Amino acid sequence: MEEIVKIRNLGFKYPDGTTLKFDGQDFTVGRGERVVMLGPNGSGKSTLLSLLLGLLKPSEGEIEVLGVDPSKEYEKIRERIGALLQNVDLQIIAPRVWDDVSFSPRNYGYKEEETARLVEDILKKLEIEHLKDKVPHYLSGGEKTKVGLAGALVIKPELLILDEPFEHIDPACRTELIKLLNRVNKENGTAIILSTHNMNTVPLIADTVYLIAEGGNIAGKGTPKEIFSQVETLSKCHIEPPILGELFSALKKQGVEMDISLTVDEAACTIANAMVLSKNKTGLG
Amino acid sequence: MSHMHIPDGVLPVWIVTAGWVVTALLLAFCIKRVSSIELKRKVPLIGIISALMIVGMTLEIVPIAYHINLTVVAGIVLGPALAFISVFIVDLLISMFGHGGVTVVGLNTIIIGAEAVLGYYLFQLFKEVMGNKSMFWESSLAAFLSLFLSTSIMLGVIYISPEKIGSIGHLVSGTGSDTNGQRLLEDGINFSRFAKTVFILSPLGWILESVITGLVVKYVYRVRPDLILPERA
């Protein structure tokens, strides 16, 4: 898989002298890959995303996004990246939803008809056409997230960067958003890098999970199953595993060996199979 | 009521027009001065500080017209050129809420803009003289003096244009003539009475605004000194 994001021994120094060092493992993202970053507050997830977006300059190390160093040449790749920053309310800057969603194409100099077509398409896809004339401060949290996302997706980016997109939205809206992101990933081949504290969503949205410990240290990398099986590493990073991960780990402690399942359907299937198997065993005995 | 918003229709057209012309020239000068700063850096700053001034105006301290304006704070944080642009935006917006006349946005911008610009320079002067020892006193004094001076500018505007106010009486009663209006002007009754009223009502506003400006600047200096002293950034 072609790597579109690569960082190596990246470091960042805040004005107050605090330093983050994203070392431990290399951080890479392949084309069309869905990557989730997990880590406690202050571990540097948002800082890393800001570094990828060229909003901050690294103090050391290497960073490459779509073939360029974003801290130096972000202009070159800007049209290929969509971003939804933390607290989406502050990302919506235009006075109306239509203005905000059309913000990037208008500023990139797209023709008026092309802009209108792109905006109509994305509003339709996200099922928010009815909001197009609304002003942002009358939208609900979920609506604001969708509007922010529409603004990020309107230019059909190759890479989508989302900083805690599930914050301040209800579970139904979260599920809807996950479906939508997966659809965008599948249909357009858009790679997604996302940071979240919501563990239960991780298995639904991630191909690869990175664990970021305090100070930026990349403490783990793997599929959701691999990551959530590493109970010790998770606790070192002050991360609670998702509820199903905890269940399987408790079952393991009770002597019931089962492959960890992270979705409800998968878990139900695994447990049912195990029960049938144990019944058969008892019957045979 | 640290400063007055001139309402519509009370001043003669020539002075209202002159207000617009002078404001347009000053705006052009300010825009030229800040042209070296990129638009995407200055637009958010102007937007936030203008919004903050409007928020200040929505918070009435003493009921009926005594609210804070934060013009001097805007001057200190933005510098004179951006602050003047910000004041114009605020005046334009508040005129839409009926909070100050729309035809006199030009004049009101000169008066309130002067507050921000003078506030900035006086604060720099006091900083120079007193060092960075007492941000409270330096900014309070700057605010008090600039409010006094901006009120004086407003009175200056009224002084050069009292004939309209004086002439309303005879036009309504239908008995007077221009001489009647002139007599009022010559006696100086209108102006002195007006100035007295303003100088009786305003000081409470000046004191409140100055104290709040001082406390705000002191607070910001403690938590983000780089905003008050850019050289520290």
Add this chain to the structure above:
Amino acid sequence: MDVSAIDYYANHGRSFLHGARALSKIIFAGLVIASVVISNSFYLLLAVYFSLLTIAIWTRLPVLKIVTIAAYPAIFALIFAAASWNGSWVSAGVIVLKALSASLAMVILIVTTPYPDVFSSIEPVLPRIITEGLFLTYRSLFVLLELTDNLVKGLRVRGGLTHGRYIKNVVNFSSGIGLLLVRGLDLSERFYGVLNVRGYSGRISGGGRHEKTGVNDFAAIVIGVLIFGAALLIKKNGELSVYDGCMLAISLAALILSAAYVVLPNTWGRAWKR
């Protein structure tokens, strides 16, 4: 100055004026203000004020609230009136009515037109930095108003604003404003980041909604033209002409009939209590 209420009315109202284009309403307000500026007739100004009250009623928004918002300049007008006092209540009334009418015309414009539409209409005559500043001020305003609301609540809950302790209150209130300023400047950094990431090159707004001109626009402009025409006519014919009386009588009748038709039967309690 209840900014949130004004914005809410503009975005959620359903009257004929809400249906008109921003430019038509700007022309209407401009004509009314021009009438106020050129006229010194007490009766005409009273008629204009009555006409505006009638229109305010027809916006089907809380009339008392609108009139109160628009009454703010009266405080300053009273100072001007006091300064030019010549023993005649009528001349003082002229000054106050001028301020009240101009202000009510602007408030009618803004409670029936969302700010972004007004900005888009005046965009062509203003420098780019001013229009972009207007749009971002509008956006920031509601973010800051929310922060302020939380801040004031926080101060109240934690005893920072207590009855009777005025000096302490001022100190705490000022610290709150300081905090708001610091947060605001962080916010401006954030906006700068967003503008960077999203490729800003000098166009925050998309140029406003593309609406067709309709009968509502015609109505708004005709009302403006009628008021301005009357002002011109009365100015030409002098004070207390037959036109003054007619205009006053018509506007008063319109006001009474509108109040009787719109406010009294349906929304008396609701509209006036708000």
